[in-house]
Amino acid sequence: MIEIHNIHKSFGDLKVLDGISGVFETGKTNLLLGASGTGKSVLLKCIVGLVKPDIGSVTFDGTYFTNNKLGIRQEIRRKIGMLFQSSALFDSMNVEENVAFPLKMLTPDMPKSERLDRVNFCLKRVGLENSNKKMPSEISGGMKKRVGIARAIAPECTYLFCDEPNSGLDPLTALKIDELIKEITEEFNTTTIIVTHDMNSVIEIGDNIMFLYKGKKLWEGTRDNIMETEVPELNEFIFANRLMRDAKKVEEGEEGSHHSS
Template sequence: MIEISNLEKSFGSNQVLKGVSCTLETGKCNLLLGGSGTGKSVLLSCIVGLQKPDIGSITFDGTVYTNAKVGIRQEIRRKIGMLFQGSALFDSMTVAQNVDFPLQMLTPDMSAEERRDRVEFCLKRVGLENAGNKMPSDISGGMKKRVGIARAIAPNCTYLFCDEPNSGLDPATSIKIDELIYEITHEYNITTAIITHDMNSVVGIGDHIIFLHQGKKLWDGTKEEILNAEVPELREFIFSSSLVRAAKRVEEEDGPQGLEQLAQEPLSEL
């Protein structure tokens, strides 16, 4: 569990985060939802330590990360996996070498054979067991995302952060990536945070959703609760999606069982 308390962050006269407090729950997909420029990326940067907040605290499973000693911060960082928006694979390395990279950096006590076994396991877990010798230029965008996920979980991460994992993907591939992140989160009991503005992801894997608007947290809850949220800014945001309008209609007509069935329907039929 990651607890964020009263976080503020400014860049010059521009205050981006305005007293954000929220909890990222263990074993759940925690979605940071909001439009462009609402503070999602800055919040994530503060949580992982790329930015230092002006005010507030961040706690990882009871250990205060903000202003902690270097050794404590390094220990927490070793438990963090990151899936970047553009995958950020090394073009000069094979798929297997990309997945092996964090193992070389973060697990110096592992032998070459142990690292090789771990790489093979992670690639198999994301369905790429036969792609280890390929170069990033030889694989599709969806496969690159899968490699990015394999690399993120390779060091047995406790916390997984995903920056718009569906960016640039077609709808069918986006669903598969969402499902993979969801499965890994629940299978390994990871605290997962996902930056998104995609309501398809919210309806599909939103265990816990945090809605940001103009640097403030205006609402949090589950994907079942979000359809009935009374926050005007949130309602304006979510009901701009045809999928969510369909989900609301199905919920009113058929209840929770109808929502489960809707989640399995092809997007073209909505």
């Protein structure tokens, strides 16, 4: 479980995060939802320690992370897996070397054979067995995301952070990546936080959702109650998508027919 307490962050005169608190549950897919520029990625960076909040703190399973001793912060960092927006694979390394990279960094004493076993396990888990020797330039966008996920879970992470995992993917591939992240979250009981503005992800895997708007948390809930929200900014965000508007009309129509019968 990750908890954030009253997080504030400004860059110069620009206030990006304005007193955000919340809880991200273990074994669940926790979504940070909002339009571009609402502070989602900055909040993610504050949680993982890439950006220091001006005020507020973050705890990982009850251990304070912000402002704690370097050794304790490093211990927590070793348990963090990151999936970056562009997959961020090393072009000069093949798939196997990319997935092995965090293992070499974090567990340099691990025997080579053990490391290869772990790499193969992770590649198989994301459906990419026998892709070890392929270069990033030889694989599709969806496969790159899968390699990114394999690399993120290679060090047996307790916490998994995904920044816009579906960006640049076609809808079917995006759906498969969502499903894979959810499966891995449940299987390894990770605390997973996903930054997204994709309503499909919300409907498919939104166990817990925090909606940010202009640096504030305006709503919190699940995919089951997001359509019933009374928050105008969230409604505007959800129903900017015509498909979502039509879905709501259908839902309301069905409810109306139930009442009338």
